[in-house]
Amino acid sequence: MRNLTLSLVAVVLIATIGLGWMFDGIYNQYLNQNLDQSTAQSNQETSGQQSVIDTLEQVGTHLSIALSGIDNRQEFIQQWPSEGTLSLRLKPLTNFPLPQPLLTDLVAGQPLLLETDDSIAMHFYLPATDELLVLITPPVESHQNNSFLPILLTSLFYLAVLLLMLLWLYPLMRRLMTLRQTAKSFGEGNLNQRIDVGSISYIRDLELEFNRMAQRIDDLVTDIKLLSSAVSHDLRTPLARIRFGIDTIQEEDDPVLRKRFEQRISDNVDEMVDLVESLLSYARLDQTLITINKAAVDFSALTATCIKNKSQDDVQLTFDAPKQAVFVDGDLSYLMILMSNLLQNAHQYCKGKIAVKIIAQDSNIVITVADNGPGIPIDQREKILKPFIRGESTEKKVKGYGMGLAIVKRIVEWHHGEIIIENSAELQGAQFSVTLPKA
Numbered sequence: 001m002r003n004l005t006l007s008l009v010a011v012v013l014i015a016t017i018g019l020g021w022m023f024d025g026i027y028n029q030y031l032n033q034n035l036d037q038s039t040a041q042s043n044q045e046t047s048g049q050q051s052v053i054d055t056l057e058q059v060g061t062h063l064s065i066a067l068s069g070i071d072n073r074q075e076f077i078q079q080w081p082s083e084g085t086l087s088l089r090l091k092p093l094t095n096f097p098l099p100q101p102l103l104t105d106l107v108a109g110q111p112l113l114l115e116t117d118d119s120i121a122m123h124f125y126l127p128a129t130d131e132l133l134v135l136i137t138p139p140v141e142s143h144q145n146n147s148f149l150p151i152l153l154t155s156l157f158y159l160a161v162l163l164l165m166l167l168w169l170y171p172l173m174r175r176l177m178t179l180r181q182t183a184k185s186f187g188e189g190n191l192n193q194r195i196d197v198g199s200i201s202y203i204r205d206l207e208l209e210f211n212r213m214a215q216r217i218d219d220l221v222t223d224i225k226l227l228s229s230a231v232s233h234d235l236r237t238p239l240a241r242i243r244f245g246i247d248t249i250q251e252e253d254d255p256v257l258r259k260r261f262e263q264r265i266s267d268n269v270d271e272m273v274d275l276v277e278s279l280l281s282y283a284r285l286d287q288t289l290i291t292i293n294k295a296a297v298d299f300s301a302l303t304a305t306c307i308k309n310k311s312q313d314d315v316q317l318t319f320d321a322p323k324q325a326v327f328v329d330g331d332l333s334y335l336m337i338l339m340s341n342l343l344q345n346a347h348q349y350c351k352g353k354i355a356v357k358i359i360a361q362d363s364n365i366v367i368t369v370a371d372n373g374p375g376i377p378i379d380q381r382e383k384i385l386k387p388f389i390r391g392e393s394t395e396k397k398v399k400g401y402g403m404g405l406a407i408v409k410r411i412v413e414w415h416h417g418e419i420i421i422e423n424s425a426e427l428q429g430a431q432f433s434v435t436l437p438k439a
Contacts, residue, residue: 056086056122057111060135063088064124067133089134093125096132106132115139175203179210191218222386235275238268292414296327296439297335299365300358306339307356310347321358326365327439330415338411341404342369342432349373353427363438364417370424370431381421385409412436 067073073090080088098106106112112123117139124133179195186193194214195207245265252258300321307319328335346354350371359366376384383389387406412419417436424431 056135060122060124064133068128087136091132093130238272241268292331297332298325299328300326310343317354319356322360326360328436329439334411338408341408346371364435367434370427371429372427373429376430
Protein backbone atom coordinates (compact mmCIF):
# COMPACT_ATOMS: atom_id res chain seq x y z
CA MET A 1 0.00 0.00 0.00
CA ARG A 2 3.05 2.25 0.13
CA ASN A 3 2.88 2.79 -3.65
CA LEU A 4 -0.76 3.82 -3.33
CA THR A 5 0.04 6.38 -0.62
CA LEU A 6 3.04 7.84 -2.44
CA SER A 7 1.19 8.10 -5.74
CA LEU A 8 -1.77 9.79 -4.07
CA VAL A 9 0.49 12.36 -2.38
CA ALA A 10 2.27 12.98 -5.70
CA VAL A 11 -1.01 13.52 -7.55
CA VAL A 12 -2.31 15.92 -4.88
CA LEU A 13 0.92 17.95 -4.93
CA ILE A 14 0.98 18.12 -8.72
CA ALA A 15 -2.70 19.02 -8.89
CA THR A 16 -2.61 21.76 -6.27
CA ILE A 17 0.89 23.22 -6.53
CA GLY A 18 1.99 22.34 -10.05
CA LEU A 19 -1.22 23.21 -11.88
CA GLY A 20 -1.81 26.28 -9.73
CA TRP A 21 1.68 27.57 -10.46
CA MET A 22 1.24 26.88 -14.17
CA PHE A 23 -2.09 28.70 -14.51
CA ASP A 24 -0.87 31.55 -12.31
CA GLY A 25 2.10 31.98 -14.63
CA ILE A 26 -0.17 32.02 -17.67
CA TYR A 27 -2.38 34.70 -16.12
CA ASN A 28 0.55 36.85 -15.04
CA GLN A 29 2.08 36.60 -18.50
CA TYR A 30 -1.22 37.67 -20.01
CA LEU A 31 -1.42 40.66 -17.66
CA ASN A 32 2.15 41.71 -18.43
CA GLN A 33 1.55 41.52 -22.17
CA ASN A 34 -1.59 43.65 -21.95
CA LEU A 35 -0.31 46.18 -19.41
CA ASP A 36 1.18 48.53 -22.01
CA GLN A 37 -1.86 48.14 -24.27
CA SER A 38 -4.19 48.99 -21.39
CA THR A 39 -2.14 52.09 -20.48
CA ALA A 40 -2.14 53.33 -24.09
CA GLN A 41 -5.85 52.71 -24.45
CA SER A 42 -6.52 54.52 -21.17
CA ASN A 43 -4.57 57.56 -22.38
CA GLN A 44 -6.44 57.50 -25.67
CA GLU A 45 -9.78 57.30 -23.87
CA THR A 46 -8.84 60.25 -21.60
CA SER A 47 -7.77 62.41 -24.52
CA GLY A 48 -10.89 61.38 -26.47
CA GLN A 49 -13.12 62.32 -23.55
CA GLN A 50 -11.42 65.70 -23.20
CA SER A 51 -11.77 66.43 -26.91
CA VAL A 52 -15.50 65.70 -26.75
CA ILE A 53 -15.89 68.12 -23.83
CA ASP A 54 -13.91 70.83 -25.60
CA THR A 55 -16.02 70.39 -28.74
CA LEU A 56 -19.25 70.60 -26.74
CA GLU A 57 -18.03 73.71 -24.98
CA GLN A 58 -17.15 75.47 -28.25
CA VAL A 59 -20.38 74.47 -30.00
CA GLY A 60 -22.47 75.35 -26.97
CA THR A 61 -20.84 78.77 -26.60
CA HIS A 62 -21.58 79.66 -30.21
CA LEU A 63 -25.13 78.29 -30.04
CA SER A 64 -25.91 80.16 -26.83
CA ILE A 65 -24.77 83.45 -28.40
CA ALA A 66 -26.81 82.70 -31.54
CA LEU A 67 -29.97 81.72 -29.64
CA SER A 68 -29.78 84.83 -27.43
CA GLY A 69 -30.30 87.01 -30.52
CA ILE A 70 -33.37 85.29 -32.01
CA ASP A 71 -37.00 85.12 -30.84
CA ASN A 72 -38.07 81.75 -32.24
CA ARG A 73 -35.67 79.64 -30.17
CA GLN A 74 -38.06 76.67 -29.72
CA GLU A 75 -38.57 76.44 -33.49
CA PHE A 76 -34.79 76.33 -33.95
CA ILE A 77 -34.50 73.56 -31.36
CA GLN A 78 -37.26 71.55 -33.02
CA GLN A 79 -35.58 71.83 -36.43
CA TRP A 80 -32.27 70.48 -35.01
CA PRO A 81 -31.55 67.05 -36.57
CA SER A 82 -32.57 64.21 -34.22
CA GLU A 83 -30.59 61.47 -36.00
CA GLY A 84 -27.16 62.74 -34.98
CA THR A 85 -25.22 62.13 -31.78
CA LEU A 86 -25.66 65.70 -30.54
CA SER A 87 -29.10 66.82 -29.33
CA LEU A 88 -30.31 70.23 -28.05
CA ARG A 89 -32.76 71.16 -25.28
CA LEU A 90 -33.99 74.33 -23.59
CA LYS A 91 -34.83 74.31 -19.89
CA PRO A 92 -36.02 77.07 -17.57
CA LEU A 93 -33.40 77.83 -14.95
CA THR A 94 -36.05 77.89 -12.27
CA ASN A 95 -36.84 74.20 -12.80
CA PHE A 96 -33.20 73.15 -12.59
CA PRO A 97 -32.13 72.77 -8.94
CA LEU A 98 -28.40 73.25 -8.36
CA PRO A 99 -26.18 73.97 -5.38
CA GLN A 100 -25.57 77.66 -4.98
CA PRO A 101 -21.83 77.60 -5.92
CA LEU A 102 -22.58 75.79 -9.21
CA LEU A 103 -25.55 78.04 -9.90
CA THR A 104 -23.38 81.15 -9.37
CA ASP A 105 -20.71 79.90 -11.79
CA LEU A 106 -23.35 78.94 -14.36
CA VAL A 107 -24.99 82.38 -14.26
CA ALA A 108 -21.55 84.00 -14.54
CA GLY A 109 -21.12 82.36 -17.96
CA GLN A 110 -19.17 79.18 -17.15
CA PRO A 111 -20.58 76.04 -18.78
CA LEU A 112 -21.71 73.22 -16.49
CA LEU A 113 -20.78 69.62 -17.36
CA LEU A 114 -22.92 66.77 -16.03
CA GLU A 115 -21.99 63.17 -16.95
CA THR A 116 -23.97 59.99 -16.42
CA ASP A 117 -23.57 56.42 -17.63
CA ASP A 118 -25.82 57.15 -20.59
CA SER A 119 -24.80 60.65 -21.70
CA ILE A 120 -22.63 63.74 -21.36
CA ALA A 121 -24.63 67.00 -20.93
CA MET A 122 -23.12 70.47 -21.26
CA HIS A 123 -25.30 73.36 -19.84
CA PHE A 124 -25.06 77.01 -20.96
CA TYR A 125 -26.93 79.96 -19.40
CA LEU A 126 -29.00 82.30 -21.64
CA PRO A 127 -29.29 85.54 -19.66
CA ALA A 128 -31.78 87.13 -22.05
CA THR A 129 -34.45 84.50 -21.38
CA ASP A 130 -33.22 83.04 -18.07
CA GLU A 131 -33.02 79.60 -19.70
CA LEU A 132 -30.47 76.84 -20.01
CA LEU A 133 -29.22 75.46 -23.32
CA VAL A 134 -28.38 71.77 -22.91
CA LEU A 135 -26.14 69.89 -25.38
CA ILE A 136 -26.33 66.11 -24.93
CA THR A 137 -24.01 63.52 -26.52
CA PRO A 138 -23.32 59.82 -25.78
CA PRO A 139 -20.23 59.11 -23.66
CA VAL A 140 -17.00 57.84 -25.16
CA GLU A 141 -16.91 54.05 -24.85
CA SER A 142 -14.14 52.97 -22.52
CA HIS A 143 -12.19 49.73 -22.92
CA GLN A 144 -13.42 47.07 -20.54
CA ASN A 145 -10.95 44.53 -19.19
CA ASN A 146 -11.61 40.91 -20.06
CA SER A 147 -13.23 39.74 -16.83
CA PHE A 148 -13.95 36.37 -18.43
CA LEU A 149 -10.27 35.33 -18.33
CA PRO A 150 -10.08 34.57 -14.56
CA ILE A 151 -13.25 32.48 -14.85
CA LEU A 152 -11.80 30.61 -17.82
CA LEU A 153 -8.49 29.92 -16.06
CA THR A 154 -10.28 28.78 -12.89
CA SER A 155 -12.45 26.40 -14.92
CA LEU A 156 -9.39 25.04 -16.73
CA PHE A 157 -7.63 24.53 -13.39
CA TYR A 158 -10.43 22.41 -11.93
CA LEU A 159 -10.81 20.53 -15.22
CA ALA A 160 -7.09 19.72 -15.22
CA VAL A 161 -7.29 18.55 -11.59
CA LEU A 162 -10.26 16.33 -12.46
CA LEU A 163 -8.48 14.83 -15.47
CA LEU A 164 -5.35 14.21 -13.40
CA MET A 165 -7.35 12.44 -10.70
CA LEU A 166 -9.13 10.34 -13.34
CA LEU A 167 -5.78 9.37 -14.85
CA TRP A 168 -4.64 8.30 -11.38
CA LEU A 169 -7.86 6.47 -10.53
CA TYR A 170 -8.17 4.53 -13.80
CA PRO A 171 -5.33 2.02 -13.21
CA LEU A 172 -6.35 1.70 -9.56
CA MET A 173 -9.96 0.90 -10.44
CA ARG A 174 -8.78 -1.50 -13.12
CA ARG A 175 -6.57 -3.42 -10.67
CA LEU A 176 -9.34 -3.45 -8.06
CA MET A 177 -11.82 -4.84 -10.60
CA THR A 178 -9.29 -7.53 -11.53
CA LEU A 179 -8.80 -8.35 -7.86
CA ARG A 180 -12.56 -8.50 -7.33
CA GLN A 181 -13.12 -10.79 -10.32
CA THR A 182 -10.28 -13.08 -9.29
CA ALA A 183 -11.54 -13.27 -5.70
CA LYS A 184 -15.04 -14.03 -6.99
CA SER A 185 -13.79 -16.86 -9.21
CA PHE A 186 -11.65 -18.17 -6.35
CA GLY A 187 -14.65 -18.14 -4.03
CA GLU A 188 -16.68 -20.09 -6.59
CA GLY A 189 -14.20 -22.95 -6.35
CA ASN A 190 -11.64 -22.18 -9.05
CA LEU A 191 -8.63 -22.47 -6.76
CA ASN A 192 -6.13 -22.01 -9.61
CA GLN A 193 -7.06 -18.33 -9.97
CA ARG A 194 -4.14 -15.94 -9.42
CA ILE A 195 -3.53 -12.26 -10.13
CA ASP A 196 -0.90 -11.30 -12.68
CA VAL A 197 1.04 -8.77 -10.63
CA GLY A 198 2.48 -6.03 -12.82
CA SER A 199 5.74 -4.22 -12.22
CA ILE A 200 3.83 -0.95 -11.64
CA SER A 201 0.75 -1.27 -9.47
CA TYR A 202 -0.69 0.86 -6.65
CA ILE A 203 -1.83 -2.25 -4.78
CA ARG A 204 1.06 -4.57 -5.59
CA ASP A 205 1.46 -5.63 -1.94
CA LEU A 206 -2.25 -6.45 -1.72
CA GLU A 207 -2.10 -8.51 -4.92
CA LEU A 208 0.96 -10.42 -3.70
CA GLU A 209 -0.73 -11.16 -0.38
CA PHE A 210 -3.84 -12.37 -2.22
CA ASN A 211 -1.75 -14.74 -4.32
CA ARG A 212 0.00 -16.06 -1.20
CA MET A 213 -3.34 -16.55 0.52
CA ALA A 214 -4.79 -18.30 -2.54
CA GLN A 215 -1.76 -20.59 -2.78
CA ARG A 216 -1.99 -21.37 0.92
CA ILE A 217 -5.68 -22.23 0.67
CA ASP A 218 -5.02 -24.32 -2.45
CA ASP A 219 -2.28 -26.24 -0.63
CA LEU A 220 -4.51 -26.80 2.41
CA VAL A 221 -7.40 -28.06 0.30
CA THR A 222 -5.04 -30.35 -1.58
CA ASP A 223 -3.61 -31.65 1.72
CA ILE A 224 -7.11 -32.31 3.04
CA LYS A 225 -8.00 -34.27 -0.09
CA LEU A 226 -4.79 -36.27 0.15
CA LEU A 227 -5.28 -36.90 3.86
CA SER A 228 -8.86 -38.00 3.33
CA SER A 229 -7.86 -40.32 0.52
CA ALA A 230 -4.95 -41.75 2.51
CA VAL A 231 -7.04 -42.30 5.62
CA SER A 232 -9.81 -44.00 3.70
CA HIS A 233 -7.31 -46.23 1.88
CA ASP A 234 -4.70 -47.02 4.55
CA LEU A 235 -7.13 -47.49 7.45
CA ARG A 236 -9.51 -49.73 5.57
CA THR A 237 -6.99 -52.57 5.17
CA PRO A 238 -5.93 -52.94 8.85
CA LEU A 239 -9.55 -52.53 9.97
CA ALA A 240 -10.60 -55.35 7.66
CA ARG A 241 -7.79 -57.55 8.99
CA ILE A 242 -8.76 -56.74 12.58
CA ARG A 243 -12.39 -57.60 11.87
CA PHE A 244 -11.34 -60.87 10.24
CA GLY A 245 -9.06 -61.70 13.16
CA ILE A 246 -11.80 -61.07 15.72
CA ASP A 247 -14.24 -63.29 13.82
CA THR A 248 -11.59 -66.01 13.61
CA ILE A 249 -10.76 -65.85 17.33
CA GLN A 250 -14.41 -66.27 18.21
CA GLU A 251 -14.48 -69.58 16.32
CA GLU A 252 -11.03 -70.86 17.32
CA ASP A 253 -10.48 -72.97 20.45
CA ASP A 254 -6.80 -73.76 19.99
CA PRO A 255 -4.81 -71.52 22.40
CA VAL A 256 -1.79 -71.39 20.11
CA LEU A 257 -3.80 -70.19 17.11
CA ARG A 258 -5.75 -67.77 19.27
CA LYS A 259 -2.44 -66.33 20.48
CA ARG A 260 -1.21 -65.96 16.89
CA PHE A 261 -4.40 -64.17 15.78
CA GLU A 262 -4.24 -61.87 18.80
CA GLN A 263 -0.69 -60.92 17.86
CA ARG A 264 -1.79 -60.15 14.30
CA ILE A 265 -4.62 -57.97 15.62
CA SER A 266 -2.12 -56.18 17.86
CA ASP A 267 0.21 -55.58 14.89
CA ASN A 268 -2.68 -54.16 12.86
CA VAL A 269 -3.61 -51.87 15.73
CA ASP A 270 0.02 -50.68 15.95
CA GLU A 271 -0.04 -50.00 12.20
CA MET A 272 -3.20 -47.92 12.61
CA VAL A 273 -1.66 -46.05 15.55
CA ASP A 274 1.43 -45.26 13.44
CA LEU A 275 -0.76 -43.94 10.65
CA VAL A 276 -2.81 -41.79 13.01
CA GLU A 277 0.39 -40.45 14.59
CA SER A 278 1.71 -39.55 11.16
CA LEU A 279 -1.53 -37.74 10.37
CA LEU A 280 -1.43 -35.83 13.64
CA SER A 281 2.24 -34.96 13.21
CA TYR A 282 1.63 -33.47 9.80
CA ALA A 283 -1.51 -31.67 11.00
CA ARG A 284 0.46 -30.08 13.82
CA LEU A 285 3.06 -28.81 11.39
CA ASP A 286 1.19 -25.61 10.76
CA GLN A 287 2.93 -22.36 11.48
CA THR A 288 -0.22 -20.94 13.06
CA LEU A 289 -0.38 -23.77 15.60
CA ILE A 290 3.26 -23.94 16.72
CA THR A 291 5.91 -21.59 17.99
CA ILE A 292 9.23 -21.48 16.16
CA ASN A 293 12.12 -20.45 18.40
CA LYS A 294 14.74 -19.29 15.94
CA ALA A 295 18.38 -18.99 16.93
CA ALA A 296 21.84 -19.44 15.44
CA VAL A 297 22.24 -23.19 14.81
CA ASP A 298 25.55 -24.82 13.85
CA PHE A 299 24.26 -26.81 10.89
CA SER A 300 27.48 -28.75 10.35
CA ALA A 301 27.37 -30.11 13.90
CA LEU A 302 23.61 -30.77 13.58
CA THR A 303 24.14 -32.74 10.37
CA ALA A 304 26.98 -34.73 11.88
CA THR A 305 24.73 -35.70 14.81
CA CYS A 306 21.93 -36.82 12.48
CA ILE A 307 24.36 -38.85 10.37
CA LYS A 308 25.65 -40.58 13.50
CA ASN A 309 22.10 -41.45 14.61
CA LYS A 310 21.15 -42.79 11.15
CA SER A 311 24.39 -44.63 10.38
CA GLN A 312 24.13 -48.17 8.97
CA ASP A 313 26.92 -50.68 8.46
CA ASP A 314 25.86 -51.59 4.92
CA VAL A 315 25.74 -47.97 3.70
CA GLN A 316 28.80 -45.92 2.69
CA LEU A 317 28.11 -42.28 3.63
CA THR A 318 30.42 -39.34 2.83
CA PHE A 319 30.05 -35.96 4.51
CA ASP A 320 31.65 -32.81 3.11
CA ALA A 321 31.31 -29.56 5.09
CA PRO A 322 33.26 -26.29 5.47
CA LYS A 323 36.06 -26.30 8.03
CA GLN A 324 34.55 -23.33 9.83
CA ALA A 325 31.19 -23.60 11.58
CA VAL A 326 28.20 -22.63 9.45
CA PHE A 327 25.27 -21.12 11.37
CA VAL A 328 21.66 -21.13 10.22
CA ASP A 329 18.86 -18.94 11.54
CA GLY A 330 16.29 -21.54 12.56
CA ASP A 331 14.69 -23.77 15.17
CA LEU A 332 17.06 -26.53 16.32
CA SER A 333 14.40 -29.22 16.88
CA TYR A 334 12.70 -28.75 13.51
CA LEU A 335 16.01 -28.54 11.65
CA MET A 336 16.89 -31.88 13.26
CA ILE A 337 13.62 -33.34 11.92
CA LEU A 338 14.38 -31.88 8.48
CA MET A 339 17.85 -33.42 8.28
CA SER A 340 16.74 -36.74 9.80
CA ASN A 341 13.94 -37.13 7.27
CA LEU A 342 16.27 -36.40 4.35
CA LEU A 343 18.77 -38.97 5.63
CA GLN A 344 16.00 -41.50 6.34
CA ASN A 345 14.70 -41.10 2.79
CA ALA A 346 18.19 -41.59 1.37
CA HIS A 347 18.75 -44.72 3.49
CA GLN A 348 15.46 -46.22 2.34
CA TYR A 349 16.09 -45.81 -1.38
CA CYS A 350 19.87 -45.94 -1.77
CA LYS A 351 21.88 -48.92 -3.02
CA GLY A 352 24.74 -48.56 -0.58
CA LYS A 353 26.02 -44.99 -1.13
CA ILE A 354 24.96 -41.61 0.25
CA ALA A 355 26.72 -38.24 -0.12
CA VAL A 356 25.96 -35.26 2.13
CA LYS A 357 27.48 -31.87 1.37
CA ILE A 358 27.16 -28.38 2.93
CA ILE A 359 28.14 -25.36 0.82
CA ALA A 360 28.35 -21.84 2.27
CA GLN A 361 27.25 -19.02 -0.06
CA ASP A 362 26.91 -15.25 0.44
CA SER A 363 23.83 -15.16 2.68
CA ASN A 364 22.66 -18.79 2.47
CA ILE A 365 23.87 -22.33 2.87
CA VAL A 366 23.00 -25.22 0.56
CA ILE A 367 22.63 -28.73 1.93
CA THR A 368 22.60 -31.58 -0.60
CA VAL A 369 21.72 -35.18 0.18
CA ALA A 370 22.30 -37.56 -2.74
CA ASP A 371 22.10 -41.34 -3.11
CA ASN A 372 22.71 -43.97 -5.75
CA GLY A 373 19.12 -45.23 -5.75
CA PRO A 374 16.65 -45.31 -8.65
CA GLY A 375 16.13 -41.56 -8.55
CA ILE A 376 12.87 -39.65 -9.00
CA PRO A 377 11.32 -39.02 -12.44
CA ILE A 378 10.88 -35.37 -13.39
CA ASP A 379 7.09 -35.60 -13.55
CA GLN A 380 6.96 -36.91 -9.94
CA ARG A 381 9.34 -34.44 -8.28
CA GLU A 382 6.69 -31.88 -7.42
CA LYS A 383 4.12 -34.45 -6.26
CA ILE A 384 6.63 -36.34 -4.10
CA LEU A 385 6.73 -33.38 -1.68
CA LYS A 386 3.02 -33.75 -0.88
CA PRO A 387 1.76 -35.90 2.01
CA PHE A 388 1.00 -39.59 1.34
CA ILE A 389 2.69 -39.43 -2.06
CA ARG A 390 5.49 -41.93 -2.63
CA GLY A 391 7.55 -43.01 -5.61
CA GLU A 392 5.48 -45.18 -7.89
CA SER A 393 8.25 -47.74 -8.37
CA THR A 394 8.97 -48.14 -4.63
CA GLU A 395 5.54 -48.03 -2.98
CA LYS A 396 5.53 -51.76 -2.23
CA LYS A 397 9.27 -52.14 -1.56
CA VAL A 398 9.70 -49.52 1.17
CA LYS A 399 7.48 -49.25 4.22
CA GLY A 400 6.08 -45.83 5.08
CA TYR A 401 3.26 -43.39 4.52
CA GLY A 402 4.96 -40.75 2.36
CA MET A 403 5.04 -38.08 5.08
CA GLY A 404 8.79 -37.51 5.47
CA LEU A 405 9.37 -35.24 2.46
CA ALA A 406 6.08 -33.39 3.03
CA ILE A 407 7.30 -32.50 6.53
CA VAL A 408 10.68 -31.44 5.10
CA LYS A 409 8.99 -29.11 2.62
CA ARG A 410 6.88 -27.46 5.33
CA ILE A 411 9.88 -26.93 7.64
CA VAL A 412 11.86 -25.41 4.75
CA GLU A 413 8.98 -23.01 4.06
CA TRP A 414 8.92 -21.92 7.71
CA HIS A 415 12.59 -21.01 7.48
CA HIS A 416 12.09 -19.07 4.21
CA GLY A 417 14.20 -21.58 2.32
CA GLU A 418 13.91 -23.60 -0.86
CA ILE A 419 14.07 -27.30 -1.74
CA ILE A 420 15.00 -28.63 -5.18
CA ILE A 421 14.94 -32.25 -6.39
CA GLU A 422 17.46 -33.25 -9.06
CA ASN A 423 19.43 -36.22 -10.28
CA SER A 424 22.86 -36.58 -8.71
CA ALA A 425 25.65 -36.22 -11.26
CA GLU A 426 28.01 -38.16 -8.98
CA LEU A 427 25.83 -41.03 -7.66
CA GLN A 428 23.20 -41.05 -10.47
CA GLY A 429 20.35 -41.24 -7.94
CA ALA A 430 18.08 -38.64 -6.35
CA GLN A 431 19.58 -35.45 -4.95
CA PHE A 432 17.76 -33.11 -2.55
CA SER A 433 19.14 -29.55 -2.32
CA VAL A 434 17.88 -27.38 0.55
CA THR A 435 18.76 -23.68 0.74
CA LEU A 436 18.50 -21.97 4.15
CA PRO A 437 19.40 -18.41 5.23
CA LYS A 438 22.50 -17.89 7.35
CA ALA A 439 22.22 -16.58 10.88
